[in-house]
């Protein structure tokens with residue numbers, strides 16, 4: 589950890605000075621005899637894209653489960669927007685803007701891209717007036733604000749030209765963007781994505797990440813991305829954490845983290 593902290597202090601560039609929107613403090617999680625998280629400290633800065641890497645079993649999924657509220661830690665805290673959310677249930681975190689993309693229901697393949705974004709609007713989907721409107725094809729009568737918001741979001745994620753296409757006709761990468769659009773429509777400003785490049789044609793991964801970067805830069809959306817194909821994505825990330833055996837073993841600029849001897853060794857071992 590001393591090493592990791594040094595790295596962090598060393599990164600006091602203007603970029604590194606962005607407001608910390610989410611922070612974990614000494615998170616501990618044990619499963620029987622296994623310590624899945626051993627005093628894990630990470631920070632997400634507003635409008636930045638943070639990468640989380642580590643070999644299988646290193647604790648990545650456990651960490652995002654604790655951050656999103658699906659499991660309670662045995663020790664430590666999660667602070668989001670200055671509030672201790674360690675014991676808050678997942679849906680309360682969603683209301684605060686912290687969303688893991690799988691918390692957004694799958695898109696309806698037979699609805700258009702725009703209808704899918706409208707259907708993701710806040711509230712219980714079952715009681716959602718937009719859904720009723722969407723099914724009747726009468727969304728245009730519904731609140732103009734929601735429509736304007738949905739169109740802006742589609743513009744931000746680069747799907748505006750596809751607004752009237754059926755969601756079922758989108759490519760893998762476009763579906764990821766639709767997922768992000770729906771999360772933002774639901775009020776997300778901090779988005780956790782598990783392997784966003786999975787199921788996306790490698791040639792189109794650049795395109796997907798360029799849209800994610802644009803959202804981060806222009807709309808100040810904060811991203812935490814777990815990715816295994818790290819060679820493919822590192823260049824798009826602002827900051828990276830590497831875990832091994834429940835601990836953060838390196839943090840800093842993605843290239844430096846990827847080339848850190850401890851990180852290289854962790855991928856060879858196990």
Ligand SMILES: Nc1ncnc2c1ncn2[C@@H]1O[C@H](COP(=O)(O)OP(=O)(O)O)[C@@H](O)[C@H]1O
Pocket residue numbers: 619622623624642643644645646647648649650651
């Ligand atoms: N629900 C669980 N019950 C028991 N052990 C678990 C559970 N979830 C994770 N683990 C263990 O915790 C460690 C970290 O797992 P995980 O967070 O899934 O790692 P990663 O996502 O990096 O592959 C592993 O040793 C795994 O076997």
Ligand SMILES: [Mg+2]
Pocket residue numbers: 645648649650
């Ligand atoms: Mg995992």
